[in-house]
Amino acid sequence: MKTYTKYLWFNTQSERAAVNITGECEDILEESGIREGMMLVSAMHITAGVWVNDNEPGILQDAMDKLEELAPYGPDYRHHRTGEDNGHAHLKNMLIHHQVILPITDGRLDLGPWQTVFYMEFDGMRRKRVVVKVMGE
Amino acid sequence: MKTYTKYLWFNTQSERAAVNITGECEDILEESGIREGMMLVSAMHITAGVWVNDNEPGILQDAMDKLEELAPYGPDYRHHRTGEDNGHAHLKNMLIHHQVILPITDGRLDLGPWQTVFYMEFDGMRRKRVVVKVMGE
Amino acid sequence: MKTYTKYLWFNTQSERAAVNITGECEDILEESGIREGMMLVSAMHITAGVWVNDNEPGILQDAMDKLEELAPYGPDYRHHRTGEDNGHAHLKNMLIHHQVILPITDGRLDLGPWQTVFYMEFDGMRRKRVVVKVMGE
Secondary structure (H helix, E strand, O other), X not given: OEEEEEEEEEOOOOOOEEEEXXXXXXXXXXXXXXXXXXXXXXXXXXXXXXEEXXXXXXXXXXXXXXXXXXOOOOOOOHHHXXXXXXXXXXXXXXXXXXXXXXXXXXXXXXXXXOOEEEEEEOOOOOOEEEEEEEEEO | OEEEEEEEEEOOOOOOEEXXXXXXXXXXXXXHOOOXXXXXXXXXXXXXXXXXXXXXXXXXXXHHHHHHHXXXXXXXXXXXXXXXXXHHHHHHHHHHOOEEEEEEEOOEEOOOOOOEEEEEEOOOOOOEEEEEEEEEO | OXXXXXXXXXXXXXXXXXXXXHHHHHHHHHHHOXXXXXXXXXXXOOOEEEEEEOOOHHHHHHHHHHHHHHOOOOOOOHHHHHOOOOHXXXXXXXXXXXXXXXXXXXXXXXXXXXXXXXXXXXXXXXXXXXXXXXEEO
């Protein structure tokens, strides 16, 4: 059994962003030399998520809009008593989930034809990290 | 360490469906010969999900109704500019998540007494897949 | 490859509760002797979840409030025809997800600076379980 771990850093130019990280995940898989196993892709922050969906700008904006509708930016969250104003981003993290597992088969990410891996940033413009850990053989 | 991979195919008779796949997961575990480890059950499509909950028809319909309330079928999603009409199904995938990990202990799926594994289809009536990957020993 | 499995039991004093289980997860990791791999932390019940977020009471209450807003306690769920009154808790489980994977690197949980692991109870005051399974070497 082998493991291989890398960290992806982000510093998005806007507060919210959907960043396609499929290529980085493929590169890490190749570096790992692992041909059968699983890859964990997990945000290390509590105001971001990871989503596997379609690489189509409309649906990414639809997802951001839906999360804003369900957990809007606003001044009234209890969390803001700490001086923060990003309560909405914690709740968006809750709804979209902060991690995925990508299956690895025959040395490739075993994804469906439209599955693309996105880092979903809800409180950006600062340095944040995703851990990618591959395990298998 | 061993891995074992199978694909489950679906072609549901309705647009939306909750399909109990616990038996298939148990069969795959037995075929794998793995007695300790983890089983990834992951939709390979971006308009479906996997949910572990109660094998009770009422709660499955409640879940479908809640997802319809939170991410309704409708004509106004940006994604529809591509000609698609399934934006709602992508958003339901986001809310329910597309995968679960089932723990394997002593050669069995280590589930609680009511935990049942469902494939959740939001845009059916065509062939779609779930990947099941077992890893352990 | 090694695996190590433990069960955490809960019997919360209120219907809803967010219980910090990060210390228990760290203890289990140490007992396991595993230094590289993954730890699955998964609710064995269908009316509870596991969430990784900030150890700040305000945001935990915000999360509970948001889940109550999106999936309120109430008498009208189809599930209640079975005699149950906890349909809301099944739907909260759906929205928050019932499990997380914690990466293990160099013998430690590889979490970001604010990431804390919470058991999220939506239908408590009775004995319930979480399975923790570590896999690696």
